[in-house]
Amino acid sequence: MSLKFNYNVPTKIVFGKGSLDKLAKLKLPGKKALIVTGGTSTTRLGYIDRIKAHLDAREIGYEVYSKVQPNPTNVNVDEGAEIIKNTGCDFIIGIGGGSSIDSAKAMSMVASNEGKCWDFFTGVSKSKNKAIPVVAIPTTAGTGTEADQWFVITNETLNQKIGWGGDKFFPALSIVDPDLMMSVPPKYTAYQGFDAMFHSIEGYIAKTANPVTDLYALKAIELIGSNLPEAVKNGGNEDARAAVAMASTLSGMVEAISSTTSEHAMEHSLSAFHPELIHGAGLIMISVAYHSHFAPAVPERYIAMAKALGNENASDPMDFVSALKKLIDDCGVSDLKMSDFGIKESDFDELAENAMATGFSMLKADRAALSKEDIIKIYSESYK
């Protein structure tokens, strides 16, 4: 074990059942909030009203931006940033799935500097100033964005999806209340839970892993392995929901310090060309072939992950792949097919080119170099 690492997760995390109502007393980073949300389930389920009530009681002002799309766009970000600038909001509350929280982070960047959202990604504008603080309140357990410095924004005109970030975009405060996740449907619970687990799996096998992220990653893998099937089958099980939520937050911390690997790059390519494909589902589809390929590269780490998934006597790196397959089965998502999303085998060359080009930094985190041929092989083995 090489004992060198950097650690930086400055977000204050308040985790647990009922923690949304800690908004009644928690120190908040400003006097007027822009509440950012997708505005459908968060409104319908009363979460937005509960937040407003807490802010009202504390005489903290707010505006609401509720037009965030599932793949949040630069237009969403610019609209929100405009409200912040015009109405004097001095902090942002992102509530919802990753899209709302990522938008809140991007709005922080745009509103605290000069320029439109996309100008920052092209280098025309720079994020020079102190960021407007963000409070993150996730209502799904998957992205981990509540505990990292990253955000992903889509430009629909250019058909580009870009990941961005920086230390100043860690949320100042994240309230992770598993109660808010109770009504996520089974299929999405599975997709999101696997997304969280792959953040930890990739962060654990990446070159960028360190002794602290290793602790988080193995714990998160263990929590997902022993709780995701139950959370999928019985969404009302509070303990299972809380365990999966904790795994997601820990996995965010893994992403914050370590890195995702080429698995994420390969999936981003799939869902960039096929936007109806949900990220977590895309990861599940390619995961068995992907990890069968990488297991020999870091055998002892795959054995440790197999143990985390409950195979205490694991001795072969492929034991992890067997445990992964079983978990996919147990969560009822083994029937996912690329062909159902319009992906063709003849696309693989282009998809591989795209994964290598746009996922460059993730491929750099791999412990064994992945060639274009390797990527095509993994896509092909995953195809059905």
Add this chain to the structure above:
Amino acid sequence: MSLKFNYNVPTKIVFGKGSLDKLAKLKLPGKKALIVTGGTSTTRLGYIDRIKAHLDAREIGYEVYSKVQPNPTNVNVDEGAEIIKNTGCDFIIGIGGGSSIDSAKAMSMVASNEGKCWDFFTGVSKSKNKAIPVVAIPTTAGTGTEADQWFVITNETLNQKIGWGGDKFFPALSIVDPDLMMSVPPKYTAYQGFDAMFHSIEGYIAKTANPVTDLYALKAIELIGSNLPEAVKNGGNEDARAAVAMASTLSGMVEAISSTTSEHAMEHSLSAFHPELIHGAGLIMISVAYHSHFAPAVPERYIAMAKALGNENASDPMDFVSALKKLIDDCGVSDLKMSDFGIKESDFDELAENAMATGFSMLKADRAALSKEDIIKIYSESYK
């Protein structure tokens, strides 16, 4: 496992051999530093000159305060705060053992507000303002202050030693370079290493433990168990030094979020009355009787700690106590005697009263209530 927790460790930690020289490029939180140190070994070993050279090269100004005492005093703090105010320093570098870093934190409090150091502890002055940022560079592996929000200051006139802190006193940046610890003598390496381990042990058995601190604590206990004897016997072993340093930093994170227990309160009482007794040595003296008392209260946690200390087949909470005894032996510190420090059995009543009064918050973290009689019994069983 109750899945409720708060997490807040905003310090950026740069850990590893040679990391002191990252001062050449690391983002620093100001333009002029007050360098705070005890001024003996840190100067003799050239650490202060290396820091100055890096700051010179970057045209970052500095002043030096090098009069910090082993038990840092309010006078030290007021002198440093005065320099900060008079010379326009906008950040503080604390380099040395816990005393230098704790002093830097306390100077931050005093220099960013109105009042003298002791006025804050008595409530006459309040810490209202943003704290002046602190960079912590530990040269010992023990206190964990590089990763927590606490500091301990002594008033020699009043004969009081007070622990204080708050979230704004987390260091902004901590550089943990095990190279700086290579020359710590064996005896002190042992005392400090055990201090670190007891932060984790107590944080793990405390009511305040949470699933994240549990990860840190068990890892730190494992690292100390498998590396401290070697670091004591062969101080030149870089791997052993690094492992112990990492355990100390992780244990600081445990202290930051969980809490120490009555073990620390009982030791503070011993060393408050007998200042020549080194804190880590005091902890070692009482630890076997203390943990024999507490093991039945949280048996499964003691079994987990026994496993972390290398007894994979542990099944009885007292297996931990056996492993602890062995570690004390292996580190050559089993001959510590209270009587050598002038402690008398007839003092125990008064010492117990003191521990209960001044260590009130630590006793609250115990999972089983400790009576005055219990404390006297533990002192008595530890006496030789």
